[in-house]
Amino acid sequence: MNExxxxxxxxxxxxxxxxxxxGFDGVSIKILLIQRGxxxxxxxxxxxxxxxxxxxxxxxxxxxxxxxxxxLKGVTVEQFHTFSDVERDPRERVITVAHYALVRLADVVGxxxxxxxxxxxxxxxxxxxxxxxxILQLALxxxxxxxxxxxxxxxxxxxxxxxxxxxxxxxxxxxxxxDRRNFANKMLKxxxxxxxxxxxxxxxxxxxxxxxxxxAKYAELKQRGFRLEF
Amino acid sequence: MNExxxxxxxxxxxxxxxxxxxGFDGVSIKILLIQRGxxxxxxxxxxxxxxxxxxxxxxxxxxxxxxxxxxLKGVTVEQFHTFSDVERDPRERVITVAHYALVRLADVVGxxxxxxxxxxxxxxxxxxxxxxxxILQLALxxxxxxxxxxxxxxxxxxxxxxxxxxxxxxxxxxxxxxDRRNFANKMLKxxxxxxxxxxxxxxxxxxxxxxxxxxAKYAELKQRGFRLEF
DNA sequence: AAAATTTTGCGTAAAATTAACGCATTTTAT
DNA sequence: ATAAAATGCGTTAATTTTACGCAAAATTTT
Numbered sequence: 258m259n260e261x262x263x264x265x266x267x268x269x270x271x272x273x274x275x276x277x278x279x280g281f282d283g284v285s286i287k288i289l290l291i292q293r294g295x296x297x298x299x300x301x302x303x304x305x306x307x308x309x310x311x312x313x314x315x316x317x318x319x320x321x322x323x324x325x326x327x328x329l330k331g332v333t334v335e336q337f338h339t340f341s342d343v344e345r346d347p348r349e350r351v352i353t354v355a356h357y358a359l360v361r362l363a364d365v366v367g368x369x370x371x372x373x374x375x376x377x378x379x380x381x382x383x384x385x386x387x388x389x390x391x392i393l394q395l396a397l398x399x400x401x402x403x404x405x406x407x408x409x410x411x412x413x414x415x416x417x418x419x420x421x422x423x424x425x426x427x428x429x430x431x432x433x434x435x436d437r438r439n440f441a442n443k444m445l446k447x448x449x450x451x452x453x454x455x456x457x458x459x460x461x462x463x464x465x466x467x468x469x470x471x472x473a474k475y476a477e478l479k480q481r482g483f484r485l486e487f
Numbered sequence: 488m489n490e491x492x493x494x495x496x497x498x499x500x501x502x503x504x505x506x507x508x509x510g511f512d513g514v515s516i517k518i519l520l521i522q523r524g525x526x527x528x529x530x531x532x533x534x535x536x537x538x539x540x541x542x543x544x545x546x547x548x549x550x551x552x553x554x555x556x557x558x559l560k561g562v563t564v565e566q567f568h569t570f571s572d573v574e575r576d577p578r579e580r581v582i583t584v585a586h587y588a589l590v591r592l593a594d595v596v597g598x599x600x601x602x603x604x605x606x607x608x609x610x611x612x613x614x615x616x617x618x619x620x621x622i623l624q625l626a627l628x629x630x631x632x633x634x635x636x637x638x639x640x641x642x643x644x645x646x647x648x649x650x651x652x653x654x655x656x657x658x659x660x661x662x663x664x665x666d667r668r669n670f671a672n673k674m675l676k677x678x679x680x681x682x683x684x685x686x687x688x689x690x691x692x693x694x695x696x697x698x699x700x701x702x703a704k705y706a707e708l709k710q711r712g713f714r715l716e717f
Numbered sequence: 718a719a720a721a722t723t724t725t726g727c728g729t730a731a732a733a734t735t736a737a738c739g740c741a742t743t744t745t746a747t
Numbered sequence: 748a749t750a751a752a753a754t755g756c757g758t759t760a761a762t763t764t765t766a767c768g769c770a771a772a773a774t775t776t777t
Contacts, residue, residue, distance in 0.1 A: 264491035268541040269499035272571075272582055311498040311580055315571035339569045339584050341502075341545035350541055352502055352584075354569050421753075438757085439736065464744080465754065486716075651724080668728085669765065694773080695725065 270341075270350040274319035275306030275389070276334055277357040277396035278327070281413040283422065285378050285429050286400075287362065288393065290385070291326050292373035297347050298386035304393065305374070306353065315354040323358075327374040334358040337399045338392075345388050357396045359412035404430050405487045408449060411470035417453040419465040420444065427487065447485065449475040500571075500580040504549035505536030505619070506564055507587040507626035508557075511643040513652065515608050515659050517592065518623065520615070521556050522603035527577050528616030534623065535604070536583065545584040553588075557604040564588040567629045568622075575618050587626045589642035634660050635717045638679060641700035647683040649695040650674065657717070677715065679705040 278289035290302045307322040309315055319334045334356040341352045362376070377383075379397075384390065404410050410426050411418075420441045428434055444450060451474075453467040508519035520532045537552040539545055549564045564586035571582045592606070607613075609627075614620065634640050640656050641648075650671045658664055674680060681704075683697040 259496070261494035261496055263496070263498045264494040265499070265501075266489065266491055266493070267501075267538065268493045269495070270502055270539065270541065271495075271497075272500055272502065308497065309500065309571070309582075311500065312573055314573060315569060315582070336569060339545060339566060341539070341584065343542055343544060352539075352545070354571065354582075419754095436737070437754085438738085441755090443735090649725095666766070667725085668767085671726090673764090 268350070270352050271346075272309045272315070273306055273351055273353040274309055274315045274322060275304045275353050275355050275392060276319050276323050277304060277355065277393055278323070278329065278332070279357065279359045279396075279400060279413065280362040280376055281426055281429065282362055282376075283425065287376040287378060288382065289327060289329075289360075289374060289376055290382070292375075293386055294373075301386040302375075302377075302383050303386035304355075304389045309354075316356065319354075319356040329360065332358045332360055338395055340388060340392060342388065353392075355392045355396065357400065359409055361413065361415060363415060401431055406485050408470060408475055408485060417467045417469055419467060421465060423468070431487070443487075448478065498580070500582045501576075502539045502545070503536055503581055503583040504539055504545045504552060505534045505583050505585050505622060506549050506553050507534055507585065507623055508553070508559065508562070509587065509589045509626075509630060509643065510592040510606055511656055511659065512592055512606075513655065517606040517608060518612065519557060519559075519590075519604060519606055520612070522605075523616055524603075531616040532605075532607075532613050533616035534585075534619045539584075546586065549584075549586040559590065562588045562590055568625055570618060570622060572618065583622075585622045585626065587630065589639055591643065591645060593645060631661055636715045638700060638705055638715060647697045647699055649697060651695060653698070661717070673717075678708065 276289075280287040280289065289305065291305050293299055293301050293303050305323050305326040306319065307325070309318040313321065315336060316334060319336075320332060323329050323332055323334070335358065336354050336356045339352060339354045343350065345351055345353070382393070385393065404427070410423070410430070413426060414422060421437075423444065424435060424437065424440050427440070449471050450468045451471045453469045506519075510517040510519065519535065521535050523529055523531050523533050535553050535556040536549065537556075539548040543551065545566065546564060549566075550562060553559050553562055553564070565588065566584050566586045569582060569584045573580065575581055575583070612623070615623065634657070640653070640660070643656060644652060651667075653674065654665055654667065654670050657670070679701050680698045681701045683699045
């Protein structure tokens with residue numbers, strides 16, 4: 258079975274969906290890559306992704322391929338750009354819809370049995386297959402822009418976190434240092450954080466306050482036309 | 488010649504590029520639509536656009552189709568979303584890369600001979616073919632977001648304009664009223680406007696100052712990491 | 718032509734926000 | 748035990764935003 262069964266009056270490009278998956282280890286941003294098992298670019302590292310089936314949307318494809326290649330399930334991906342240069346792929350004309358997502362590193366361990374999926378720091382990233390370097394670069398830019406206006410950062414942290422952890426995340430993504438006290442004031446004034454545990458009394462104080470992201474409050478504020486900013 | 492000459496091992500979707508073209512008549516935002524001459528949706532209004540050829544990028548296709556269908560030449564379009572729902576088109580699986588652009592209405596008149604291309608105000612827009620209503624709606628949202636951070640509005644005005652014209656444009660896009668004096672101060676403080684004509688002396692003063700957008704100055708500021716905001 | 722209205726330029730003052738930093742105590746690392 | 752870093756709770760000055768006044772020039776209406 259190697260027949261060419263799908264025929265059209267005009268040439269059709271193939272369409273793929275690729276994923277840039279971001280994680281955070283407490284210090285720096287991580288990116289999830291897979292090692293290709295077949296030609297072209299065999300053994301090269303690449304973004305997870307694959308061909309869009311005829312009965313699924315690009316987003317559905319991105320999620321399916323992500324699970325197949327890395328074991329990551331139920332991730333909410335969002336498209337950020339479509340790459341349509343004519344010579345992107347040596348095999349045939351391929352247009353790719355690039356997506357990104359933020360995941361908790363803790364949720365990932367163990368998903369990668371058969372597959373060579375691995376997290377890389379930005380500094381460790383090897384040369385990637387196809388034009389995936391370019392795709393990754395744009396994803397990083399969009400992540401920076403996005404985190405300034407929407408509270409997507411919380412998706413990278415554990416459900417409960419300290420203000421310092423949150424600040425480290427923002428500093429890692431934006432490559433900016435904030436004043437600790439001003440950062441905390443700004444975040445708290447937004448009104449989208451809730452204290453997660455009652456503060457301890459008496460003896461042991463001076464333990465960092467734990468917070469949760471309050472999605473309900475954010476949704477309410479957003480509807481009233483409110484905007485995050487950093 | 489109606490043969491199916493282009494054959495593949497797996498099914499391939501068709502890919503199109505569509506354009507949301509914005510104009511401004513001094514009072515309200517206009518959108519350029521074309522009337523379809525063939526089925527499906529024959530005689531319905533739709534966004535300019537068409538099938539991506541095998542040797543052109545989506546952006547190149549958008550520009551080509553725009554010229555073919557409306558006579559508009561040399562427009563810089565920018566993609567903003569790819570629509571890939573399975574049932575978008577009754578003929579076959581079609582994925583579309585949606586673009587938008589801002590043009591000066593003055594530059595357009597006369598381009599539309601053979602084609603039924605027409606400008607519509609937001610309130611006049613009829614039900615559109617395919618999912619083009621959805622595409623247009625997202626384009627409007629993106630335009631609002633974008634104009635808050637990048638000086639794209641100048642592309643809609645004549646080269647030389649008054650502060651009041653600029654304010655009217657912002658108010659039309661954002662559906663917000665600004666204080667005239669505060670708006671002018673904010674715009675001038677950005678440092679991206681240049682006075683276009685020397686102000687008249689003596690007798691006739693009190694004629695609105697004319698400005699030009701200073702692209703060079705904006706480029707310089709942007710490189711230093713500066714951000715527009717409204 | 719006169720009167721009324723709108724547009725334009727040039728401000729000011731109060732309110733709100735941002736930015737820079739102090740300090741004592743507790744926890745963690747050496 | 749000692750040094751270094753983290754945490755909570757502020758203050759103050761500079762900057763930015765917001766609301767609005769007023770008179771001259773231009774425009775529209777009567």
